[in-house]
Amino acid sequence: MKPSKYLDRIATLCGWVLALAWVPLSGLADSRENSGLIVEDTHCRGNAVTSCEFILGYMHLTPGDRLNEDEIENAKLRLSSLPNFVSVDIHLEKGSEKGKAIVIVEVVEADSVHNELIAGTSARLSSYSQTIEGRMAARDVFGTRDTLNLDFEGIAPLGGLTRRGVYTRLQFVDPNVLDSLLESSKYFLIAGVTYQNTLINYPSSSFDKTDQLDIDGSVGRRLFDYSYVTVGYIYRPISQSVSTFTRYSQITNAYDVSTDADPNNNKGLYVGYGWDSEDDAYFPTHGSRLSSSVGLLNSSAGVTWASLRFRKTWSSSPDSAWTVQVGGTPGTQYRASLDESQDLSVVYGHGIAASDSFGGIRHGRWYVEPGASYYGKSAYGRPQIEWGLKAGIRLDTKALGMVDLYVIGSVSGQLGGK
Amino acid sequence: MRTPTALIVLLIIMASTPVAAAELTPYIKDQRLGVLIKTIGLPDTFPKDLVSGLTNKLLIRVSLVSRSKVVDQTAVEISIKFDLWDETFAVTSTVNGVVIETRTCKNLAEVQSLLSELRLPGLFARAAVPGADRVVIRAEILLNPIERERLAAIRRWVVENSTYTPSDTDGAHSSALFNRIFEQYSQGKTFVAAWKESVSSEPFKIGDIVGE
Numbered sequence: 001m002k003p004s005k006y007l008d009r010i011a012t013l014c015g016w017v018l019a020l021a022w023v024p025l026s027g028l029a030d031s032r033e034n035s036g037l038i039v040e041d042t043h044c045r046g047n048a049v050t051s052c053e054f055i056l057g058y059m060h061l062t063p064g065d066r067l068n069e070d071e072i073e074n075a076k077l078r079l080s081s082l083p084n085f086v087s088v089d090i091h092l093e094k095g096s097e098k099g100k101a102i103v104i105v106e107v108v109e110a111d112s113v114h115n116e117l118i119a120g121t122s123a124r125l126s127s128y129s130q131t132i133e134g135r136m137a138a139r140d141v142f143g144t145r146d147t148l149n150l151d152f153e154g155i156a157p158l159g160g161l162t163r164r165g166v167y168t169r170l171q172f173v174d175p176n177v178l179d180s181l182l183e184s185s186k187y188f189l190i191a192g193v194t195y196q197n198t199l200i201n202y203p204s205s206s207f208d209k210t211d212q213l214d215i216d217g218s219v220g221r222r223l224f225d226y227s228y229v230t231v232g233y234i235y236r237p238i239s240q241s242v243s244t245f246t247r248y249s250q251i252t253n254a255y256d257v258s259t260d261a262d263p264n265n266n267k268g269l270y271v272g273y274g275w276d277s278e279d280d281a282y283f284p285t286h287g288s289r290l291s292s293s294v295g296l297l298n299s300s301a302g303v304t305w306a307s308l309r310f311r312k313t314w315s316s317s318p319d320s321a322w323t324v325q326v327g328g329t330p331g332t333q334y335r336a337s338l339d340e341s342q343d344l345s346v347v348y349g350h351g352i353a354a355s356d357s358f359g360g361i362r363h364g365r366w367y368v369e370p371g372a373s374y375y376g377k378s379a380y381g382r383p384q385i386e387w388g389l390k391a392g393i394r395l396d397t398k399a400l401g402m403v404d405l406y407v408i409g410s411v412s413g414q415l416g417g418k
Numbered sequence: 419m420r421t422p423t424a425l426i427v428l429l430i431i432m433a434s435t436p437v438a439a440a441e442l443t444p445y446i447k448d449q450r451l452g453v454l455i456k457t458i459g460l461p462d463t464f465p466k467d468l469v470s471g472l473t474n475k476l477l478i479r480v481s482l483v484s485r486s487k488v489v490d491q492t493a494v495e496i497s498i499k500f501d502l503w504d505e506t507f508a509v510t511s512t513v514n515g516v517v518i519e520t521r522t523c524k525n526l527a528e529v530q531s532l533l534s535e536l537r538l539p540g541l542f543a544r545a546a547v548p549g550a551d552r553v554v555i556r557a558e559i560l561l562n563p564i565e566r567e568r569l570a571a572i573r574r575w576v577v578e579n580s581t582y583t584p585s586d587t588d589g590a591h592s593s594a595l596f597n598r599i600f601e602q603y604s605q606g607k608t609f610v611a612a613w614k615e616s617v618s619s620e621p622f623k624i625g626d627i628v629g630e
Contacts, residue, residue, distance in 0.1 A: 069472055073564065074572060081576045089463075092471030094502045101471060101502065 037067040040095035045106040049140075050084055055105050058082075059090075067092075067101055079107070083139070086110050112139045115401030120340055121158075123409040125203055125375070125386055128158040133338045147173045149335060155198070165198030173334045177219065190230070190334065191217040195238075202375060203412060213238035218272070220333060227275040228333045234297065236266035268297035276332055278313060282394060282402055283349070283365050285321045288312040291330035309337075323347040325371075340408060342388050345371025352395065359399030366393045373410075382414045440617040444555055446629040451547060452539035453480060453555055453619070460533065460561065461613045465526060468507065473499045476533075477560045477609065482542050484553045492541040498529060513541065544624060552621040560611035569610055 041063050044052035059075035061068065072090050079088040086108040092101040116135035122128065133153040141148045153167040171192035194214040201207045218232025271294055278287035288311065295305040309330035313323040325345045329337035352364035369390040376384045392406025441456045455478075467474055478494040497510045507523040509532065518540075523529045547553055 070568075072472060073562075074568075077564075077569075077572045078575065081572075089466075090470075090472070092502060098503050 037092070037099060037101045038095075039063055039065045039067050040100040040102055042103045042105070045104055047107055047109060049109055049112055050107070055079065055107065059103070059105065061103060067103070072103065075105070079105070084110055111401075113137070114139070116338070116404075117400055117402070118338055118340075118404040118406075120392070120404075120406045120408060122163070122340065122407075124163075124388065125161065125410060125412055127161040127163040127201065129163045130156045130158055131340060132156075135338060144174055145176060147171075147175075147334065149173065149192075151336075151338065153338065161201040161203070163200050165196070165200070167194070167196045167198070169194040169336075171335070175334075186222045188220045188222070188228075188333070189218070190220065190232070206376060207242075209242045211238060211240045212236060216270075218270075220272075222333075226277040227273070230272040230293075230333075232270050232272070234267060234270055234295070236297075239266040266297060268295065270295040270297075274330065274333060281332060282396065283321075283351075283363065284313040284323065285315040286313055289330045289332070291332075319351040321349050321365075323349070325369075339404075340390070340406070342369070342371030342386070342390070343373040345369050345388075345390075352393070358395070358397055360397060362396040362398065364393065364395035367391070375412075378414050385413050385415055386410045387413055440559075440615055442555060442557055442617045442619045444619055444622060444627055446544060446624075446627050447539055449544045450540040451482075451542040451544055451555075451624070451627070452537065453541060453557065455536040455538065455557060455559075455617060456534065458533060458536065458559060458617075459615060464561070465530070468498060468526060468529060469500050471500055471502045473497055475562055477563045477611075478536075478538065479558045479560075480538065480541050481556045481558075482547065482553060483556055484548050484551045489548070489553075490542050490546050494538050494541070496533075496536075511538075513538075547624040549624055552623055554621050555619040557617050559615045559617070560609055561613040563609040563611045565609060 039061050042056050042059065042061065044055045047055060058078045059071070061071055061075070076088050076090050079085060084107075088108075089106045091104050091106070093104055095101050114135075114137045116133075116137075118131070118133040120131040120133075122131060131153065133151070135149065135151045137147055137149045139145070139147055149169070149171040151167070151169045151171070153165075155163060155165045157164045169192055171190065174189040177187050177189035192214075194212075194216070196210055196212045196214075199207065199209045214234055214236050216232055216234040218230045220228050220230035222228045272292060274289070274291040276287075276289045278284040278289050290308075290310045292308045293306070297304055307327070309325075309327040311323050311325040311330055313321050315321050323346070325341065325347060327343060328341040329339040331337045347367055347369040349365045349367040352361065352366060354363050355361050367390075371388050371390070373386040373388065374383060375386050378384050388408060388410030390406055390408040392404060394402070394404045397403055440458050443454045443456070445452055445454060464474075474497070476496040476498075478496070480492045480494060481488045482490040493514055495512045497508075497512075499508045500506075501508065505525075507526075507529050509519075509521050509523055509529065510517060511519040523532065
């Protein structure tokens, strides 16, 4: 590039930087001066579940105060930050005489029960199956801003190599477990019971069979803006797992882990770390999410797990986003993800506008997700790779909650030739 | 293997609603360049907001661009406040902080008519416009903008006082207003707003603009 072109581009850049930095507007855009009105009273509307006292606690205006529009805007933002409300609107109504106004806070409450439904058809590695997953989460069940969560997953074989299973988890989360004790809202509690019974047959006669019941409890602490750490304890009254791995045309590794043999060995500590800076759990446009955990169980087979999942999302236009995902879909600080995912994938998602279809769609996104997963070594010792493509549609519906419908197909391959 | 019929049906619903774009036309009066902005696509809730009794503000940042460089800029603010007792609308226009016009609209239709063809006079001196170049006027329109510093304070408050995390169970139902505003905040915008729109004129030479 010629120097003159450099100079031209630098000049252009400087022009834009100046344009962006240009702020001759102090006191202009945000100077919501007091209007001279007096607050006669404050009322709530639209709140069926949330108390008016709770709502008005977020607005620092009381009867007799001078009406401050800045404070009203701040209250609107504070209330909007809560998951309790879909929308918050504040307006004035005439008071008993001129100069006195009644402040009305009008809210549309979010559903206290949140449903999620996922249905997927899989054709992976010569195995055909149908997956149905459901999640029901009830908020504020015990009046502590807690969440009670029930997850269910069923995999029904449709043909080919057998892939079947059930998974269910009942979980309680208290997001402010030590609020009153420590005068801090940084600690949370998670307790749950999980049952899993699965059988997955892989090509080359490998398989993985699990029958497991977990009882777990953990305490977490939020760090900085988006991070958290957890420490938990897990107990497995049922823990039977049988796996075979074929290598060099022979079954070389088959073991059976069972609490029946030594019931004291299936319990222990686990620790986790993660962060979540995504703007939306289901339709992210920017931010990243990490979930990692290490299990320190004292098992007869030395079963200690380590898990690392990460994804990052960029917005490519107002309606579309790209996500790179490693290790599978990461969970949030409170919950594991139900997504059927691949070890390494790239997701392109495109927004779907709100509509009245299917009883009302708040918003949605269709997506395609090519990816790859590792599933063992071949008879010649080469890594076996599953190349997959997932495509689906995710909708936030008024009638059914979050709905995710997808298909996923894959073929096997191996690194380093045949 | 059967593909669920519902999936095929749902995959068809991938259309977005087209929105009429705003138009910006320059004009000259008394040797100064002004603009006429038509068809601003204000949000559906705007008529309701107008009668809220609270002040609604439109901040319009107008830039004169020549050869991809901003040669001049002007900030216009239109403030609209509904009087709960008189049921009229006080409309105040300022340019770079100086009040240039105040008027009273008798009803909502009058305000909407005013905003549907928004005339912003005298923004730039004609002499400041390069005569030989084709120039463009760009306008960024923000409804009820919030300063970054103030939003930072709210954000700190949310982090310290709220257990909300974007990925909580109810994340998908959190307020769209909150998400939109904080998305702009995270992008480093000086001002953020729940609604904003940008519009540009066609490239023009100052000599081609007819005076009024």
